[in-house]
Amino acid sequence: MQWIKNLYFYKNNYMVFYQFGKYILLLKAVFRRPEKYSIYKNEIFREMVDIGLGSLGIISIISVFIGAVTTVQTAFQLTSDLIPKSIIGGITRDSTILELSPTICSLVLAGKIGSSIASQIGTMRVTEQIDALEIMGINAPGYLILPKLIAGIIMIPMLVIVAIFLSISGGYLAGSASGAVTAAEFIQGLTTDFIPFTVVVAMVKALVFAFIITTVSSFQGYYTDGGALEVGKSSTKAVVVSCIAILISDYIIAQLLL
Amino acid sequence: MIEVKDIFKKFGENEVLKGISADFKPGVTTLIIGGSGSGKTTLMKNMVGLHEPDGGMVTYDGRDFTSMNMEERISIRKEIGMLFQGSALFDSMTVERNIRFPLDMFTEQSRGEKLDRINFVLERVNLAGKNKLYPKELSGGMMKRVGIARAIAMNPKYLFCDEPNSGLDPKSAIIIDELIKEITAENNITTVVVTHDMNSVMGIGDHILFLHQGKKWWEGSNKEITATDNQELNDFVFATKLMETLLKK
Numbered sequence: 001m002q003w004i005k006n007l008y009f010y011k012n013n014y015m016v017f018y019q020f021g022k023y024i025l026l027l028k029a030v031f032r033r034p035e036k037y038s039i040y041k042n043e044i045f046r047e048m049v050d051i052g053l054g055s056l057g058i059i060s061i062i063s064v065f066i067g068a069v070t071t072v073q074t075a076f077q078l079t080s081d082l083i084p085k086s087i088i089g090g091i092t093r094d095s096t097i098l099e100l101s102p103t104i105c106s107l108v109l110a111g112k113i114g115s116s117i118a119s120q121i122g123t124m125r126v127t128e129q130i131d132a133l134e135i136m137g138i139n140a141p142g143y144l145i146l147p148k149l150i151a152g153i154i155m156i157p158m159l160v161i162v163a164i165f166l167s168i169s170g171g172y173l174a175g176s177a178s179g180a181v182t183a184a185e186f187i188q189g190l191t192t193d194f195i196p197f198t199v200v201v202a203m204v205k206a207l208v209f210a211f212i213i214t215t216v217s218s219f220q221g222y223y224t225d226g227g228a229l230e231v232g233k234s235s236t237k238a239v240v241v242s243c244i245a246i247l248i249s250d251y252i253i254a255q256l257l258l
Numbered sequence: 259m260i261e262v263k264d265i266f267k268k269f270g271e272n273e274v275l276k277g278i279s280a281d282f283k284p285g286v287t288t289l290i291i292g293g294s295g296s297g298k299t300t301l302m303k304n305m306v307g308l309h310e311p312d313g314g315m316v317t318y319d320g321r322d323f324t325s326m327n328m329e330e331r332i333s334i335r336k337e338i339g340m341l342f343q344g345s346a347l348f349d350s351m352t353v354e355r356n357i358r359f360p361l362d363m364f365t366e367q368s369r370g371e372k373l374d375r376i377n378f379v380l381e382r383v384n385l386a387g388k389n390k391l392y393p394k395e396l397s398g399g400m401m402k403r404v405g406i407a408r409a410i411a412m413n414p415k416y417l418f419c420d421e422p423n424s425g426l427d428p429k430s431a432i433i434i435d436e437l438i439k440e441i442t443a444e445n446n447i448t449t450v451v452v453t454h455d456m457n458s459v460m461g462i463g464d465h466i467l468f469l470h471q472g473k474k475w476w477e478g479s480n481k482e483i484t485a486t487d488n489q490e491l492n493d494f495v496f497a498t499k500l501m502e503t504l505l506k507k
Contacts, residue, residue, distance in 0.1 A: 129346050132340070135335060137364065138360075
């Protein structure tokens with residue numbers, strides 16, 4: 001009979017559908033009507049500062065270097081004299097807008113914001129602070145997760161816009177500095193055959209990734225069970241699951257929109 | 259009054275509560291005592307809805323809490339105050355904001371009225387002037403007192419305390435016990451305390467439920483507890499040499 005017990009344990013703890021069902025039920029609770037809008041509004045602003053301004057530094061640094069590396073490596077691969085150098089600007093622009101800025105930035109944010117959200121909510125769970133909220137009659141998922149979710153879907157697309165701008169700037173600087181492409185050629189490539197829809201795709205990705213990062217991390221934190229060790233595990237799991245979900249949805253969005 | 263009728267609770271294969279029934283009267287401090295794993299905290303969590311019972315019902319002044327939906331439960335929960343074992347204060351908030359939090363959420367009081375209420379409850383727990391401190395700046399006993407202040411800020415009809423004096427020195431534990439007893443009597447609150455501390459039993463146990471192996475094993479007052487011939491209860495009560503010596507004297 002041990003195998004039946006093992007199956008029961010497996011079913012209740014690891015089955016993807018079981019966890020997904022729990023996630024959906026948590027989301028349902030998140031979107032319940034807030035007790036008091038003014039308190040939620042203050043929380044949203046606080047989270048916007050945490051998520052947005054708190055991540056601006058790291059996003060700026062990685063974006064500049066992503067753009068620089070993209071330009072240098074694209075130039076390295078273009079060995080044929082038949083292909084104009086200006087195409088480097090176009091490739092940097094499109095790969096930055098379509099993939100590198102939204103996806104790489106979101107993966108980095110999953111590590112930074114996701115682990116922070118999971119450990120914050122997880123610690124509240126193991127120290128009974130979430131129970132205290134529930135006993136007061138407060139919808140704990142709504143109060144804890146909704147402000148993070150709203151702040152995330154406002155600030156992460158903004159960070160992605162900043163990242164796109166800085167990546168292209170980084171590419172421009174690296175191209176000029178290394179001599180791989182002249183400034184004029186880079187600008188020419190940048191402005192030729194631009195498809196504005198790529199920005200829409202980038203924003204759709206940023207919105208979806210923001211939703212994933214905030215809700216998946218909150219889910220992992222909310223269902224933390226145990227002590228300090230489990231908070232750490234939840235935090236790690238939040239980053240891993242968010243990254244996988246981001247990459248899967250990245251493919252789905254690309255397939256659907258392009 | 260809170261009535262618990264035939265409560266059952268299982269975790270996997272482990273049956274923790276096996277049909278417990280009890281009444282908790284207003285103005286009376288009822289203690290739920292028992293050894294570790296006897297089901298006392300589980301019983302309390304079932305009473306306040308942090309766990310869902312597998313069978314039985316809990317009523318608050320005749321209102322069936324177990325069959326209520328979330329919105330209906332919230333209206334009952336506004337009448338409940340709870341002191342948690344680890345105090346469960348919000349780390350990121352000062353003492354004042356911790357106490358103000360339920361007032362902000364559920365009342366339309368002005369800032370001044372809220373501050374008056376906060377100062378009143380802080381004074382009541384002998385922490386006047388500690389408004390701006392953070393939980394990390396408080397001792398264990400002070401955190402418990404802030405927990406009580408937060409629990410009574412909304413004038414609850416029902417007060418639940420989970421191991422209120424665990425981790426405290428005997429003197430601080432007595433202060434907390436006395437505070438709970440006084441607040442219960444002053445406001446005619448229905449108070450339920452989960453504890454395994456015999457000092458609390460002898461000090462504030464107006465009414466005591468002794469749980470053993472998930473069942474209600476004994477019920478009575480602290481006057482009666484030392485005179486019973488219930489073997490399991492005697493094993494619990496006289497577990498420490500100090501209690502044995504004092505009570506036999």
